[in-house]
Amino acid sequence: LAKTTQPISMDSYEGQEVNITCSHNNIATNDYITWYQQFPSQGPRFIIQGYKTKVTNEVASLFIPADRKSSTLSLPRVSLSDTAVYYCLVGVRDNQGGKLIFGQGTELSVKP
Amino acid sequence: DVKVTQSSRYLVKRTGEKVFLECVQDMDHENMFWYRQDPGLGLRLIYFSYDVKMKEKGDIPEGYSVSREKKERFSLILESASTNQTSMYLCASGAWRETQYFGPGTRLLVL
Numbered sequence: 001l002a003k004t005t006q007p008i009s010m011d012s013y014e015g016q017e018v019n020i021t022c023s024h025n026n027i028a029t030n031d032y033i034t035w036y037q038q039f040p041s042q043g044p045r046f047i048i049q050g051y052k053t054k055v056t057n058e059v060a061s062l063f064i065p066a067d068r069k070s071s072t073l074s075l076p077r078v079s080l081s082d083t084a085v086y087y088c089l090v091g092v093r094d095n096q097g098g099k100l101i102f103g104q105g106t107e108l109s110v111k112p
Numbered sequence: 113d114v115k116v117t118q119s120s121r122y123l124v125k126r127t128g129e130k131v132f133l134e135c136v137q138d139m140d141h142e143n144m145f146w147y148r149q150d151p152g153l154g155l156r157l158i159y160f161s162y163d164v165k166m167k168e169k170g171d172i173p174e175g176y177s178v179s180r181e182k183k184e185r186f187s188l189i190l191e192s193a194s195t196n197q198t199s200m201y202l203c204a205s206g207a208w209r210e211t212q213y214f215g216p217g218t219r220l221l222v223l
Contacts, residue, residue, distance in 0.1 A: 102155040
């Protein structure tokens with residue numbers, strides 16, 4: 001069964017670096033890995049996207065190993081406003097062809 | 113700035129009613145998506161459309177239908193609402209394998 005797996009929750013303190021890993025064993029060859037952030041009562045918001053190796057933008061970094069079976073979202077120096085749920089989205093291949101699958105989401109709580 | 117809007121933020125309907133949820137995007141995207149989001153289950157794809165009048169079933173299409181008469185508009189239809197369709201419904205547009213842009217969501221309560 002194709003699926004993605006993330007930790008359900010994580011706790012951190014302001015100023016720390018947070019790393020959230022998503023496992024996706026059946027990722028499709030040509031598909032990207034995308035991470036979203038969601039606040040309560042809002043739709044998910046795009047954070048970062050990558051295909052392989054490392055991608056960095058103004059808010060996060062994304063690390064993808066050579067086998068692409070996992071990816072790690074890295075949030076440098078988190079603040080209270082980074083408290084949210086983080087989802088990975090990947091395209092996977094299964095016995096029914098292909099589909100897009102969201103991870104179950106990681107609820108990040110940043111404390112003062 | 114990209115924009116995806118949904119017709120209602122909150123909706124209360126009765127069992128058996130026909131429910132329309134509308135989504136409009138202004139980014140000229142070919143693809144549009146409908147998801148539902150439930151606690152503990154994350155986001156699950158109901159239907160998507162890759163072109164006007166084209167649609168494909170997602171993971172949980174049962175009890176739903178969709179309509180895409182114009183490129184910018186994608187409607188989700190609950191033919192006969194049931195209590196197990198109480199959920200948060202999210203519309204998105206974008207590329208199939210790349211970035212999707214989400215609307216604010218519609219929280220539907222079926223009594």
